[in-house]
Amino acid sequence: MDILSLLGIILAFVAILGGNLLEGGAMGSLFNAPAGLIVVGGTLAATILQTSWPMLKRALRQVRWVFVPPYINLEDGIGKVIDWSVKARKQGLLGLEGLAEREPEKFARKGLQLLVDGAEPEAIRSIMEVDLESREERDLEASRIYEAMGGYSPTIGIIGAVMGLIQVMTNLEDPQSLGSGIATAFVATIYGVALANLLFFPIANKLRSIIKERTRYEDMMIDGIIAIAEGENPKSIELRLRGFLQ
Known part of the structure; x- marks a missing residue:
């Protein structure tokens, strides 16, 4: 958490x-049902209109990262790569086969399997970088949905405010209805601006930071796996990978 x-x-x-x-x-x-319906409903409608279903599902899955982010620890990753390199020097690359089968991280497991299969270092780098870059781009695109919601909600709030003022102007002869119209006008504006700046934009920025940190972690894993494939000694690999901690 x-x-x-x-x-x-x-x-x-x-x-x-x-x-x-x-x-x-x-x-x-501060609680006004018509204002909430206008702002929340309008923002969701505009977002759904601009987004494909697969990307919307990805964004909905991503939002849990705000509270339960994926485990990313560069120190642990470095330790894991060093253990692999030591085992590879003692038992050869085929000695990593058991580790590959038990590795919980899908990305690292793919790299280990490429090592075990005897792929060339450049082929390993090419395959893993394509995987990394394509996923990073899809994740960033999904996170931009929340940024778009932050752009829509203040505008929808203004629409709600105008609708409330229209209600006021068309019922000037009925003082009892003026209060609800004015309340909807101002509260809709508050909802739109508050949702954008206290929820949607922060969520988008948080997701981007998590995606970038995971990309840095996986870049480090690629470098470590390539170093193992090239036969570097564990100490040299550790010194190289610690550069990612700067």
């Missing part, structure tokens, strides 16, 4: 609701 992400969302709600209370506002004044 990423405690910082959870803390950030809690602080966002505390700041908005607490500030409203300190100014003497009623808690219920």
